[in-house]
């Protein structure tokens with residue numbers, strides 16, 4: 001029967017695709033990116049946000065910096081709406097860096113509290129299929145915060161509409177160093193031949209290896225820096241710097257930037 005034959009062929013193709021993705025995830029990602037970019041009108045699969053400007057937003061209103069971060073949570077809510085409408089698969093939010101420990105303790109504590117409450121703050125989005133992942137180190141975090149972040153992941157694991165990575169206690173160099181240490185330990189105990197270490201293997205050992213490379217990296221507040229954010233995965237990201245302070249950033253602005261992204265020519269080192 002031709003229809004049965006077509007179904008079987010489709011099934012075989014999806015098995016082969018699954019096997020390819022399991023075996024060569026970087027190669028498959030790169031091929032998909034290249035063909036999308038070559039076709040023009042491409043859409044970002046992974047959008048990452050450096051949410052800067054909360055302190056200045058608060059200072060302009062005579063408010064404490066912590067009010068700026070609270071307003072920042074409201075902006076995240078609007079951005080999640082925009083990203084869901086755009087069908088973005090992965091959205092990463094830089095919430096707390098490994099360098100942010102140097103801030104006043106009241107501010108650090110406020111950011112810890114916002115992280116603890118994070119998944120409840122976006123309950124409506126969870127109902128719409130958002131799942132949360134945590135990208136960052138456990139070092140120096142309290143057991144309460146660690147538990148809350150793991151619980152957020154656990155509670156939302158069935159979500160399939162969009163994956164939101166909370167980059168919390170995250171540092172780009174830190175994750176590269178930790179990955180190198182994992183591989184060095186395996187090599188030292190004879191479990192890994194150093195000769196086979198290449199980029200795809202390294203990427204498979206990064207924390208959250210299923211989080212793909214960043215396609216589009218947005219930083220608000222007019223600053224033009226990467227600030228140690230996802231250094232490995234930002235290798236071929238398209239950068240967008242906007243003057244808006246984070247608490248004023250909206251889902252509609254995100255959607256406009258996604259339209260601008262479609263006009264960028266991505267070459268990944270080729271011509």
Ligand code: FPP
Nearest residue numbers: 051052053054055056072073095114115118
């Ligand atoms: C940088 O702005 C912002 C941060 C260090 C914190 C970002 C946190 C949020 C946007 C809250 C979101 C929280 C959750 C849990 C989703 P800044 O304070 O350095 O601003 P400034 O440069 O104007 O001082």
